[in-house]
Amino acid sequence: MGSLTFIGLGLHNEKGLSLVGLEKARKAEKVFIETYTNPMPHLSMENLQKLLGKPIVRLSRGDLEENAKNGILRDAKKMDVVLLVPGDPMVATTHVWLRVEALKMGIKTEVVNGVSVYSAAPSVAGLQIYKFGRSVTIPIPTENYKPQTPYDVIKENSKRGLHTLVLLDFSSEKNRWISIGEGLSYLLEIEEERKEKVVFRGRLAVGLAGLGSDKPVVKGDTVEKLLSYDFKLFPQTLIFPGRLHFMEVEALKVFAETPEEVLKLYV
Amino acid sequence: MGSLTFIGLGLHNEKGLSLVGLEKARKAEKVFIETYTNPMPHLSMENLQKLLGKPIVRLSRGDLEENAKNGILRDAKKMDVVLLVPGDPMVATTHVWLRVEALKMGIKTEVVNGVSVYSAAPSVAGLQIYKFGRSVTIPIPTENYKPQTPYDVIKENSKRGLHTLVLLDFSSEKNRWISIGEGLSYLLEIEEERKEKVVFRGRLAVGLAGLGSDKPVVKGDTVEKLLSYDFKLFPQTLIFPGRLHFMEVEALKVFAETPEEVLKLYV
Numbered sequence: 001m002g003s004l005t006f007i008g009l010g011l012h013n014e015k016g017l018s019l020v021g022l023e024k025a026r027k028a029e030k031v032f033i034e035t036y037t038n039p040m041p042h043l044s045m046e047n048l049q050k051l052l053g054k055p056i057v058r059l060s061r062g063d064l065e066e067n068a069k070n071g072i073l074r075d076a077k078k079m080d081v082v083l084l085v086p087g088d089p090m091v092a093t094t095h096v097w098l099r100v101e102a103l104k105m106g107i108k109t110e111v112v113n114g115v116s117v118y119s120a121a122p123s124v125a126g127l128q129i130y131k132f133g134r135s136v137t138i139p140i141p142t143e144n145y146k147p148q149t150p151y152d153v154i155k156e157n158s159k160r161g162l163h164t165l166v167l168l169d170f171s172s173e174k175n176r177w178i179s180i181g182e183g184l185s186y187l188l189e190i191e192e193e194r195k196e197k198v199v200f201r202g203r204l205a206v207g208l209a210g211l212g213s214d215k216p217v218v219k220g221d222t223v224e225k226l227l228s229y230d231f232k233l234f235p236q237t238l239i240f241p242g243r244l245h246f247m248e249v250e251a252l253k254v255f256a257e258t259p260e261e262v263l264k265l266y267v
Numbered sequence: 268m269g270s271l272t273f274i275g276l277g278l279h280n281e282k283g284l285s286l287v288g289l290e291k292a293r294k295a296e297k298v299f300i301e302t303y304t305n306p307m308p309h310l311s312m313e314n315l316q317k318l319l320g321k322p323i324v325r326l327s328r329g330d331l332e333e334n335a336k337n338g339i340l341r342d343a344k345k346m347d348v349v350l351l352v353p354g355d356p357m358v359a360t361t362h363v364w365l366r367v368e369a370l371k372m373g374i375k376t377e378v379v380n381g382v383s384v385y386s387a388a389p390s391v392a393g394l395q396i397y398k399f400g401r402s403v404t405i406p407i408p409t410e411n412y413k414p415q416t417p418y419d420v421i422k423e424n425s426k427r428g429l430h431t432l433v434l435l436d437f438s439s440e441k442n443r444w445i446s447i448g449e450g451l452s453y454l455l456e457i458e459e460e461r462k463e464k465v466v467f468r469g470r471l472a473v474g475l476a477g478l479g480s481d482k483p484v485v486k487g488d489t490v491e492k493l494l495s496y497d498f499k500l501f502p503q504t505l506i507f508p509g510r511l512h513f514m515e516v517e518a519l520k521v522f523a524e525t526p527e528e529v530l531k532l533y534v
Binding site: 001010011012014015016017019020022051088089090091093097098099100103104110111113114115116118119120123124126128129130131132133134135136137142151156160162189211212214247248251254255 | 275277278279281282283284285286287289290318355356358359360363364366367370371378379380382383384385386387390391393396397398399400401402403404424427428476479481514515517518521522523
């Protein structure tokens with residue numbers, strides 16, 4: 001009897017893995033990795049294979065979707081299989097689907113959670129996680145696809161005084177991430193059209209880059225200023241703070257070098 | 268010159284620690300641990316000290332608050348100090364305050380994120396994390412203190428079709444956690460008073476216990492049924508789903524053994 005264990009790699013590189021994840025991956029008969037939803041540019045496959053003491057097979061989107069039943073799931077029916085996934089292993093729908101399919105096939109499954117940007121970003125910015133409303137992702141826009149959901153979610157949260165976490169997508173087609181500057185421009189364009197004063201140039205935002213590395217870049221300032229700030233690392237994330245508690249103000253000053261005059265408006 | 272590094276222990280026991288966290292804790296000149304906000308009953312101090320190859324000093328609430336400047340911060344001014352914290356190290360305000368103080372004193376700080384219940388719970392239940400609204404904690408009520416915030420937050424999120432993560436507090440005074448049953452009773456009492464049909468006996472909820480362990484208990488059912496379900500492990504957490512995507516329905520069926528007839532009402 002086989003099994004399928006989803007293990008989160010956490011953030012940044014192979015050292016984001018937990019001890020329990022490492023232990024279970026070492027015991028597995030076959031180890032796969034999926035990096036097309038989030039390529040983890042600082043992950044060294046060589047180091048990871050050394051850590052595990054075995055080869056790791058990289059899967060494509062097709063391997064995890066239409067070909068899963070003839071690949072990873074067929075293996076997991078017979079032997080103990082591990083799938084390594086950046087961040088937390090169950091945040092993407094693909095993995096939820098894969099776990100559902102495995103269970104339907106009678107395969108035992110297990111989840112070893114990993115550090116996720118959803119908790120790491122608020123925490124590194126010093127913003128209280130229970131004051132975050134719904135989060136949202138900005139995609140790479142195309143001519144026919146530029147959803148206004150990110151704008152609507154920020155609007156809705158802001159109205160209620162809540163913070164908004166805005167993830168910036170990776171496009172596997174274009175093989176690149178959206179930068180903080182592009183994310184802000186995306187939102188400013190919608191603002192220009194709708195003029196609802198949701199994301200304007202004077203508004204406070206916090207940009208985060210390279211979470212999980214030794215020196216993540218965290219900068220709070222007006223949208224205007226962040227547009228031209230050099231965040232250097234990827235992936236990047238945005239937070240639009242709502243109403244701030246005094247401790248959050250203190251945190252944004254010293255964790256994110258946010259100018260005091262910008263913070264004054266949010267207390 | 269000293270430094271203060273906050274390291275998340277993740278969930279369940281010492282194996283929740285990440286490889287980077289382990290590496291940094293091993294290099295530190297002095298290692299503290301704080302477990303009064305979340306006692307991590309399965310954490311073995313003995314194993315953790317063996318892993319780190321050095322003694323670990325346990326801090327009380329006072330050590331981290333009023334006595335911090337004569338203790339941990341004074342040490343961190345002179346040497347490389349690590350503070351180990353269950354879950355993610357910056358989720359509690361106390362640690363945010365401590366990092367602010369350290370930076371004001373000119374101490375270098377660093378944060379090594381840990382796995383947090385905020386991302387682990389949605390993910391283990393198979394619910395999409397970006398569909399969660401604001402989260403909330405149920406405290407242990409006293410005669411004069413029984414806030415209705417948890418009820419209001421669930422109400423607000425549900426109205427918008429969003430899921431709600433409800434944490435169940437640990438009381439260091441009473442040295443115990445709130446159980447899922449108690450959390451549900453807390454909410455049902457408010458329902459009885461307000462009658463707004465937010466948390467009623469037929470409503471779908473998901474209970475999670477022992478996240479981060481090999482066999483977490485995850486059960487979806489009506490509030491009525493969950494009231495008497497034996498979740499065995501602690502800490503425990505609740506989720507009140509909002510509108511469900513069909514993949515979430517599939518997930519709740521197989522990850523949380525949720526009866527189909529209960530799910531039908533949420534699609």
